[in-house]
Amino acid sequence: MPDSPAEPIAAAFQAHRDRLRAVAYRMLGSYADAEDVVQEAWLRLSRQDTATIHNLAGWLTTVVGRISLDVLRSRQSHPESSYDDQVPEMVEESAEEDVAMADSVGLALLVVLESLGPTERLAFVLHDLFAVPFDEIGQIIGKSSDAVKMLASRARRKVRSTERPRLVGREQREVVEAFLTAARRGDFEGLLRVLDPDVRLTVDGPDGEVVVLGATKVAAGARLGAAAAVRWQPTLVDGRPGVLSWREDGTPLSAMAFTVVDGRIYAISVVTDPAKLGSLSERN
Template sequence: MGGHEYLAERFEAHRAHLRAVAYRMLGSLTEADDAVQESWLRLSRTDTSDVENLGGWLTTVVGRVCLDMLRSRNSRGEESLDVRVPDPLVSSADGGIDPEHQALLADSVGLALLVVLETLGPAERLAFVLHDMFAVPFEEIAPLVGRTPTATRQLASRARRRVRGTAVVPDADLGRQRAVVDAFLAAARGGDFDALLAVLDPDVVLRADAGTGFGGGSRELRGAAAVAGQALTFQRFAGFARPALVNGAAGIVSAPDGERAAAVLGFTIANGRIVEIDILADPERLRGLDLAVLGG
């Protein structure tokens, strides 16, 4: 086997891990794939004969690529959006999590956590993701963010406090999750405001990222009454809802024509009530969603 082929084979052994890092950093499957591809290009142009730990080296490379992509995203003004819902990982509700998504979903990376990560600055996000999720030492992260190891540790600490302060521990039982989602759907279909209030946590948060469709723009609603009122407008989508796993939790894909997704709804359920709803209804981002995983 030639040198290039051997290098490509070694890179492929790390691809799933690198994609998992990039997904946590970027919240976008397309951008994550772009970051992994850029990491391969950098590897192919670099003499790694002195690199003892290729996996660790590649992890820092993809981290640097993602950091540059986040900074570029911010410089284009994308941080001004009211809310950005990350790309969902959709799997069949009956067949379990798609094998391709297993590595991406390690550590229970639900949409709610990714939304919190979106609120972090690029350097904070890098320090938290690489250290807390992938155990990269601060000494290796520091050069990427141009800080000392001590300052990098402080970045991760601030990010950790943000995550702990906003993260919700969801109910683990998928059957219970599905029962709550089904009750939500039934109430939305029937326009039953009181029934919606019964399944919503008083402090529920709804985030909708619609791009230029679905009413346009993005928005965030807080409180059971406000969210229940908004949910009543989803009656026409509820009629076409198909159960799915969204980032490993009970969710919904609404596909009015049976083929193209009009919306993906991810739910975070704690203590038997819905505490967060994350809706992706951006036609451009949904266009690439593969509904074959839903069995039809």
């Protein structure tokens, strides 16, 4: 944004900024990425002949939608870079922004949206959450209005079939804290109480990705893993409660992100690859 917000175009953009950020956040699930998208929208607007824009709100929504769609497609094409980009975000000072944003959206909805394809997600978010007409969405993705209706309908069915009752942010963090406490104490039964029976653990290590399924196996691994960490720091990973841990010599051990729904943890993502954790420094 320019230094002089009193300028008409800057003031007009600022009036739409919160809504644009909300659109981008629901598309991308990351506060930092949403801010980047909104900033890029401003740059494009600042280069545009505004006399040709008859509906600024619609124009900006279209631009944010297109940029967000490009980001989602890039994530699919280069999944190996997606989590790398998230690691520095875990320790950013403005993490409370992610808490507020995640709580306002609903964590479970964000989790479900992650399962949608880019165009499905765009159609659902823009139409069902922000009431953008189908024909305008079609212009963004290059499809007919009828095709967009089908995308939105398919996305809506997925959301309705997979979305579970949600917890607020404070309750999510309490569940994660209960998990960590049980892991440190070696409390196997305590771990089972907070883990969904079908919990999925994904570990991104130096030798690649390993997936562990089921509460019994995840609980057993959690007891062993907790013994190697001497310091823990709560944090956020794209709006999800997370934890950073360090070894006794101060080197990073892991970065964990939890998905909590219905009072239990049903997904855990862990990064242990030193190459991806190297940028994390211990905070005193």
